[in-house]
Amino acid sequence: MKSLKLIAVLILLPLCLGLFGIWVLQRSSQTEMELARTNADLIDLRPQLESLAAQPDSRSITVNIDDEQVSVALALSRLTEAEEVLSTLQPLSAVMTVLAKAVVVLGLLASLAGVLGLIWLRWAGSRANQSREQLLRTFTEVSRTLPYLLVGHIVAIGAAVAAILGFEALGIWHAGKMSTGEFKLMGIALAVMLGCLYSIWQMGKQLRVMLRMFESTPMPVLGQVVTPEQAPVLWAYVRDLADQLGALAPEHIVMGMTEGFYVTSSDVDLLPSGTALKGRTLHIPMMYLGLLDAAETSAVIGHELAHFAGDDTEYSMRFVPIYDGIGRSLGLIAGTMLESDLLQRSILRPAFMLGMYFMESFDHAVNHWSRVRELAADAAGATLAGNIAAASALVRISAIDPLLQERVGAHVGHATHPAEHDLTRDLPTSVLHELAALTLTLPDEEMETRLPHPSDTHPSNGERLASLQVTVEEAVSRGTRPIVAAQACAALNQYFADPQALRTRVTEDFLGHYVTQDAAAVEELRTHASQATEEVRLHEGARLRGWITLVFFAMLMLLGLGLLMWPLLFPEAVGSKKGLILVTGGVLAFLMACLLPFSLRMLMRADKTALLLTPDQFVFANLKQPLPIQHVADFGLRVGQGVHLNLLLEDDAPMPELISRSFFAPDVKLDKKKRWVQLQLMQFCRDDKKLKEKELAELIGTYLNAGTARHLLQQRFEQVD
Incomplete structure (x- = not known):
């Protein structure tokens, strides 16, 4: 397609x-x-x-x-x-x-x-x-x-x-x-x-975007750069591993918190400091320096450094940054399209479509060579520490990572609700002690998962173990050994000159980044919530159309009745056309009798409220209960035989209940299969003023955004005025 x-x-x-x-x-x-x-x-x-x-x-x-x-x-x-x-x-x-x-x-x-x-x-x-x-x-x-x-x-x-x-x-x-x-x-x-x-x-601005659409963009990384003075043991260790592999040593080492081990030659935008890094960067998730033993750490870091050794060097330093950067560029173009007007979107769409096709054209080749280079890097890492250590590192990271993400996420939640929780000033130490209280397990399906990595497509863990010639049982037995908090903290601290100061600084940067993001999100929610604070009554307002059609249909009905009466009053004037006149009059009178109620309907419900927009609910005349805004996933407008307002319900939202209503009152219809709530009117009016399709869409969108924002803020135990 x-x-x-x-x-x-x-x-x-x-x-x-x-x-x-x-x-x-x-x-x-x-x-x-x-x-x-x-x-x-x-x-x-x-x-x-x-x-x-x-x-x-x-x-x-x-x-x-x-x-x-x-x-x-x-x-x-x-x-x-x-x-x-x-x-x-x-x-x-x-x-x-x-x-x-x-x-x-x-x-x-x-x-x-x-x-x-x-x-x-x-x-x-x-x-x-x-x-x-x-x-x-x-x-x-x-x-x-x-x-x-x-x-x-x-x-x-x-x-x-x-x-x-x-x-x-x-x-x-x-x-x-x-x-x-x-x-x-x-x-x-x-x-x-x-x-x-x-x-x-x-379109100069958009044309510049298209000309740069295949240029690499900086890679955002949340972490802290450590210098040889701050981490003398770690730098010496990494350089020694690079020398053993005949690989280029990294120019920067970044301590992260939740992302995996990886190397990149892409330009890096370091968060939250905003520091720009160029050249070879090695990213190390800080806590894994304590969670893995020395052999496993050598195997994992050796695997990453192998991408800067031999034939893989040019591929890692030239192709991977470009390919990774183009993916980010396409994301930026997608964002630009959302913020552009119709003409600009129309001009940018072919660029975006072609960019996606361009990436898809190389997907097969990229996936193939990524698998080849990852297996080769596994073998290189295994030469430093042995196949068993390389295999157990894969298993151990797969077993720990979901627990690590959950515990770090909990601390991020605590940081964004400081009044309710005590904040840690040493996140690595806190998490290591929390993980030590948990039992490591590895479900069978984990052997089909891929380790997290920001740019490469890794083979499955099962395939990597087979390539290392290590059985799953042996790797799982070694990789799921218990975590001892004291040993993990000591192993982590040995790499740094002042480990306590570094852990504190990394904690402040990491949690501060998410606190800042959360504050910005809350402010945006408050802005949306403040945009719809009053009730708005929408009605059909098709009074003029109702009068016009009523008079027109009534005249035609009188004409039909007149035709029916004509043969009875003037039989000599009708002659042989009596049957045709009676049929014509009867059909005309019957059709108008069927259409007249619809004209009366427009007149009688012109001023009746069809939809009441409130800050938290949509109130329809024939729904048993108001429809909470948080139950609406999306909406759409369709023009044809009037205006159709369709509200798509969330998958877990209960279906509304209908109550019987008069034919002469505005009502909604439910499509339980598609989960639509549909209101069809000849037109939508506000204060007797007809709303254009764009105005109606903006009004509904504003109330949906405001209601959703209020609900999210209330979930954060905030009171919205």
């Missing part, structure tokens, strides 16, 4: 513009030929008229022009006027021909660019499967060139549309007196054309 959409946007749309341009060019060529023939006729006619005008009796001579006998002088005057008009039409025709040719060229070039782009991506994706070197080369080539191709494609389509509008605007000009309406129509078309060109020019 994605391929079909891309073909439609990148190939078929510009191809249609090009074909339209060919038709426009034919029209322009035909007009140009007609003007050329007219010009030739005028050139031939002038000498003849001037010769007649030079004769002594020229005043008595008449000539036939368009079946009208006129004097020679008048004929010359009309000839001069025609030449003046022609002097205007011919340049306009030449410009129109240029515009028509531009539409053809731009449309066909854009279509050709779309064809070549998709073929190129398909070819590059298949070529990348041949080797990691081919993957790196083709991915780099495409990422550098494709954005310019896409920008050219978008500009070409925009210019082609503008050229079509310009052609049609100039085509309104004709010989003879132009009417005011024609001038206005031509002005409107030219204004739309200029608006289109201006919009393309205004």
Whole structure:
């Protein structure tokens, strides 16, 4: 389906513009030929008229022009006027021909660019499967060139549309007196054309986004950089492991809290300090330095350093940062699209679609080579500490990680509710003691899980154990050994010059980051909650439409009754048409009798409340209980036979109960299968003023956001005024 959409946007749309341009060019060529023939006729006619005008009796001579006998002088005057008009039409025709040719060229070039782009991506994706070197080369080539191709494609389509509008605007000009309406129509078309060109020019910001869509963006990492002075033992240990592997040592070591071990050559945006790191960075989850033994730590860090050894070095330092950064760039473009207007979204959508297709074209090759390099890195790590240590490290991390995430998450929750809990100033020590009280287990399905990693696709744990030639039982037995808090804390502290100060600083940064995020989220919730504090009554308000239809249907019904009475009152005037008149009158009277109640319905419920919006609930006339806003997952509007407001309920929300209502009162319908609550009205009014579709959507969206925000704040035990 994605391929079909891309073909439609990148190939078929510009191809249609090009074909339209060919038709426009034919029209322009035909007009140009007609003007050329007219010009030739005028050139031939002038000498003849001037010769007649030079004769002594020229005043008595008449000539036939368009079946009208006129004097020679008048004929010359009309000839001069025609030449003046022609002097205007011919340049306009030449410009129109240029515009028509531009539409053809731009449309066909854009279509050709779309064809070549998709073929190129398909070819590059298949070529990348041949080797990691081919993957790196083709991915780099495409990422550098494709954005310019896409920008050219978008500009070409925009210019082609503008050229079509310009052609049609100039085509309104004709010989003879132009009417005011024609001038206005031509002005409107030219204004739309200029608006289109201006919009393309205004898209400079979005075009820059597209040109940079395949550039790497910094990788956000929450952690603390440790220098060789702060962690002399750790730096010496890591450098020694790198020397043993013949690998490049990291330029930075970052102490994290919950993310796994990994190396990256991407630019790093270190949080919360905002420090920018460039070059090779090794990320170490701090608590695992105490949770793993020395051999397991060597195997895991050795695995990561192996990505900077041998043939894997170039792949790790060049390809992985680009590939990882492009994924983040596409996320930024998606965010930009959500904040852009309709025109900008329309222009950015092909870029986003092509970017996703670009990444998908290389997915198979990336996954394949990622699996190969991860298994090779496992083998390299095992050479430092042994296969059993490498295998038990995999199992131990898999067993501890969910418990670690849960305990750290609990402390984050405590930090965001400081009045209710005592805050820790040493998160690693607190969590290590809490984990020591828990029993490590590893369900069988964990052998199919992948370890957390921000950029690579890891093989399953079971596959990695098989590659290390270690049985699951042996790895699980060693990897799920109990945690001894004192030993873990001592093992962690040995790497740092001042471990207490570092643990305190890492704790403050980590918890402070989430406290700041939580405060911003709360402030945003409060802002949303304050935007809908009053009750709003929505009603149909179709009183005028009700009166018009009521009078119209009543008149037709009277006509039908009159037709029924006519044969009875005037039988001699009806003659043989009595049956036809009776049938016509009966059908008309019956239909109007069926339609009249709907007109009365519009009149009687025009002012009745169809939907009452409150800060926390939606109140419908025929629902037994008000509908809490937190039970609404989404909403939609559909225009057709009135306006349909559809509210989608959350999966765990109870279905509302209907109560019987009068036909002449507004009511909702329930679709229990799709979990929709639907209200259909001819129109929605607020204070007797009709709401446009956009206004209604904004109003419903505001109350939904406000109600949801209030509910979330109340869950945080806050009182919202």
